[in-house]
Amino acid sequence: MPLAFPLALITSITFGVLAWLLPAPKVLAVMIGIAAIVTVIRKPLWGLLLFAVIATFLPYTTVNVGIRTTVSEALIMLVWASVMAQHLFGQMHRAPKLLHTERMVVAFMLFTALPFVVGQIVIDAAGNGPVNWVRWLFNLSTLFLVPRLLDTQEKREQLVIGLLLGTLFLLLLAIPVYLKDSTPATLTDILGKLGYGSIDQLSEGLAGLSSRMASGWTHPNITGGAMALLVPLAACFGLTRKGWPRALGIAVTLLGMFGLLLTGSRGALVSLVLVLMWLARKRLPYTGRALMVGLVGAALLLMFYPPLQDRVLDLFSSNDASTSVRFDEYSNFPRAMAMYPLGIGFKVDPPVPGTTLWGISNLYLNYIYKVGVIGLVMFLLVVRSWWRASGPTTKTLVLTHDNAIWLGTLVGLLAALVSGLFDHYFSFTMVLVALFWLLLGLNLHEAQRLRAAPATTSVPVGSRL
Known part of the structure; x- marks a missing residue:
């Protein structure tokens, strides 16, 4: 099953709910963030490359993902989520032997x-x-x-x-x-x-x-x-x-x-x-x-x-x-x-x-x-x-x-x-x-x-x- 379809469905529902509950500027900011997350989920390599830049430039810039953590570590978690999603939908080759x-x-x-x-x-x-x-x-x-x-x-x-x-x-x-x-x-x-x-x-x-x-x-x-x-x-x-x-x-x-x-x-x-x-x-x-x-x-x-x-x-x-x-x-x-x-x-x-x-x-x-x-x-x-x-x-x-x-x-x-x-x-x-x-x-x-x-x-x- 292609990964794009469930991602598009989830994004559409999220956008509709946010447009109903929040002002337009906040909806725009949230959607930009969601678009970036969706991009990383679809392209985990891009997430790792972004980690390489952020972790060496602003390693301790923080973000709240339920707990306060660095953007660098949040990217690592997101990349792993993407890798697992790619495996789940058959979009990634099997990892080589350790x-x-x-x-x-x-x-x-x-x-x-x-x-x-x-x-x-x-x-x-x-x-x-x-x-x-x-x-x-x-x-x-x-x-x-x-x-x-x-x-x-x-x-x-x-x-x-x-x-x-x-x-x-x-x-x-x-x-x-x-x-x-x-x-x-x-x-x-x-x-x-x-x-x-x-x-x-x-x-x-x-x-x-x-x-x-x-x-x-x-x-x-x-x-x-x-x-x-x-x-x-x-x-x-x-x-x-x-x-x-x-x-x-x-x-x-x-x-x-x-x-x-x-x-x-x-x-x-x-x-x-x-x-x-x-x-x-x-x-x-x-x-x-x-x-x-x-x-x-x-x-x-x-x-x-x-x-x-x-x-x-x-x-x-x-x-x-x-x-x-x-x-x-x-x-x-x-x-x-x-x-x-x-x-x-x-x-x-x-x-x-x-x-x-x-x-x-x-x-x-x-x-x-x-x-x-x-x-x-x-x-x-x-x-x-x-x-x-x-x-x-x-x-x-x-x-x-x-x-x-x-x-x-x-x-x-x-x-x-x-x-x-x-x-x-x-x-x-x-x-x-x-x-x-x-x-x-x-x-x-x-x-x-x-x-x-x-x-x-x-x-x-x-x-x-």
Whole structure:
């Protein structure tokens, strides 16, 4: 049965009821929204591409769908509704068999039901655990949208362009506003007009970070993490394409690196440098030059940009507040493990209210805090499975038009995992983790494609898919 007929029938009835109950301007606004939803239901790929743009440009713009959530997460839910409707009406091909890594992720998601239940029982604090858990699961589910919706090279390139366009919009908004005012106040006012909630709390939280650039990702460290994840993809894509896609990739690369320096996110910057050093060891062409150009650019910015000078000097200062807090978090972390051996679940984020515990600025320890040691082990098993499936198996690497998406996502994911030693944002931060798992799925299936066509690829990839 064609999907268009029931959608047209439902839309007609809805329009009639609304025209009867509401004024004309509200009816028009509602119908525009309904038309967009119907379009996504009919074309789920368009919904995923729209997610790629929104999630990288305005990740925390909110919408009320019975509960207050981000537009990015609402799009993920809508895309899944579309996928199920397409399957129901026979409009979509059957999903391919799950890869080993994908099966591991399913097991990980199922396991988190245990710390979720435990947290609901043992944590005596206000919080909506069921909603937070379901939202996090939907964020992880972007991994499984890749084989269902991005089954051709053309569609994967469209997704990459969507990610880069959103990132470009974010940088074109954040950088000029910061350079003009050197304060997050102007940006938070703009974000409030663009649908961000809790603007007063956001302004208060960023008040002490006026020397660092914020963005649509709100906190400078989250912005830095997003750049570490996406800039390598932009660089690989831009260097291997022609025309406006090349210009887009190079623009995002240059603006992304400049924005990363303005955020003062030392963890993201160090992670990118370490991954670039690994690429240089793999003899990837131009990596050494990129490191030299980056170091010269950073040195010039350091000479003429006092806020960056302060961030670097803090590294060698005994009064560096962020470093001191991290050491305190590590020293107090064993108490949190002893009090919550199965994790605190999803009702609240660390630290637990009403206790003397601290939070933790480490991706891997944050998994222990939230879902216990077993949860961390399962996550590490997922990472191990992904690396075996997608990691390079040769001593040298060559960047080509054919493997650019694979290599760009691989480097971005490695940078994100290394940055996890300094920050926790890629563990349970909504929307950012959706992008992480989306890129991991993209990388897995690009690796599978390259491995299936060894005659056309310059880089043999993982041995187990």
